[in-house]
Amino acid sequence: MLTPEGERVEHPDYDIDLTPEEIRGLYRDLVLVRRVDLEAVALQRQGELGLWASLLGQEAAQIGSGRALAATDMVFPTYREHGVAWCRGVDPVNLLGMFRGVNHGGWDPAEHNFHLYTIVIGSQTLHAVGYAMGVQRDGAENATLVYFGDGATSQGDVNESFIWASVFNAPVVFFCQNNQWAISEPLEKQTRIPLYRRASGFGFPGIRVDGNDVLACLAVTRKALADVRSGQGPTLIEAFTYRMGAHTTSDDPTRYRVASELEAWKLKDPIERVRAYMFKNQLADQDFFDAIDAEADELGKDVRKRCLALPDPEPLAIFDHVYAEPHRLMEEERAEFAAYLEGFEG
């Protein structure tokens, strides 16, 4: 709906009408999440995070889909959905905490209707379907949106989740960010047909959307969520995008992909096209763009400051929250460990 050059094109089935204010909001989201991501990469480089999985290049897929959600809808992310987390009001510092190693999650999923990150590839797709089945049994109208990657589509769990969703007509939308790579493995190691076409074999609609077009991602996700709410069952959305960075900060993509591929995708940048569109149509002036850039810098600084201030957990926190109810073995080992630590102080 928005070409890489920033031209607006109409789509017969999926059009949306956004106010200039809404477009400016999307632009702001895109810029801010990219800024947080850059800061996180820098923090990792400086040894402040153990790891970071960058969303660079996937901002539109995440903001477009994330902004299609109602507050009461539920989201199940992978480990890369920092943009969606932003849309759900999760403080970016919480995301950084997990990659810094101060906790394994650290936000309240119920408060944000944004589940914890899942690192084990594909697991969360089944959780999402189960959650949606619960919503269905409650007679509620909330939708569930689950994210996963192109690589994940090979996992048994993901295929099982398609079957469950289909058989139970679960109110769930599958959002696959096809960023063309699963670490070093290109898409053709996972599939011979376009991923969205997998859906038809499972008995529900699949659609491919330009994942670098925030308007298209918003429109398509809105429609799929609306279908779910009206009881029409699941949709698979394949957001066709590109992982512009390394898989994570531990990865070295020069070992397996050519620079020209990256260059080609640079021309399809998800943010540039919104900016061009806004300029052309006078939806914003230079002051607006400057203000957003300034806000992004402030946010980057703030995130850095608060990340560095994150306290290391207390050693005895190892024993916290393992069980909901009192548990003898935990108590015993906690006491032993406390005594052991005291031995050093004394």
Place this chain on the structure above:
Amino acid sequence: MTSLTLAKALNEGMRKAMEDDPKVLIMGEDVGKLGGVFRVTDGLQKDFGEQRVIDTPLAESGIIGTAIGLALRGYRPVCEIQFDGFVFPAADQIITQLAKMPLRSLGKLRLPVVVRIPCGGGIGAVEHHSESPEAYFTHTAGLRVVACSNPVDGYTMIQQAIRSDDPVVFFEPKRRYWEKAEVDTAASAADWTPFDQARVVRQGSDVTLLAYGPMVKTCLEAATAAEDDGRSVEVVDLRSLNPLDVDRVVESVSRTGRCIVVHEAPIYNGFGAEIAARVTERCFYSLEAPVLRVGGPSTPYPPSRLEDHYLPDLDRVLEAVDRVFAF
């Protein structure tokens, strides 16, 4: 003699096995061009081609399940599980099929599949990248389970595992991947220590430390430190967890009279429990003190900022040495 890191020693061992036997295949996620996330398979696809070094789709159950099929057709697949925490999607294939199919065929079928698992913590990783799942597999009859601790064993044991007609779960201590040693790659395989044997890696007379994989080095350091206190510590690298080389363990503990098992995995129902029971049965009258265990707390592996507290270290081992003497 060549100076090799553990990662490189494993790599050279697999290369040798592939040269020796055209049926040996490498399979896994990112094992091809990338050479694996730890580069253990680096260069193998370039030299042996995509038919023998296979970048698989992202599904561990698929990796092991198809490896079983390849083995049924006469191949010897060496499967890489990218990280310890990701072996579980493959657990069904490993436990219900790989471990049991040979027996069901009354010995007619052989499944020479190696499942390589980088294991253990200490690298500051996120969740599921630092686990020690050995006890799940030692509990499964039909699998051989081994753990290498150093480049020499990496080079030899991987080849022995590949040659074995049994399925082998092969643990590699990831935090030791970059540590070097001199490896004699020209030594004849006949002179290698069999891969189901333990090895005394430091002799001592007062207490036996039993360890495998990443903790062998920690125990050796502890033994050196304990020397200053006038304690003579023997360290045994178990190498094979199933079968366990009980006789060598018993020989050592009968001499020293004291035994401490050290592993990263949680103590509760960990592999140390099996050793403690066996040592108690076989060495009861030689023991000066109960068998002690040093291991991780019985909790999930913590976030990385806490892992130094979770992992057994020099101090924790020495504290156990003090305790075993105080008895």
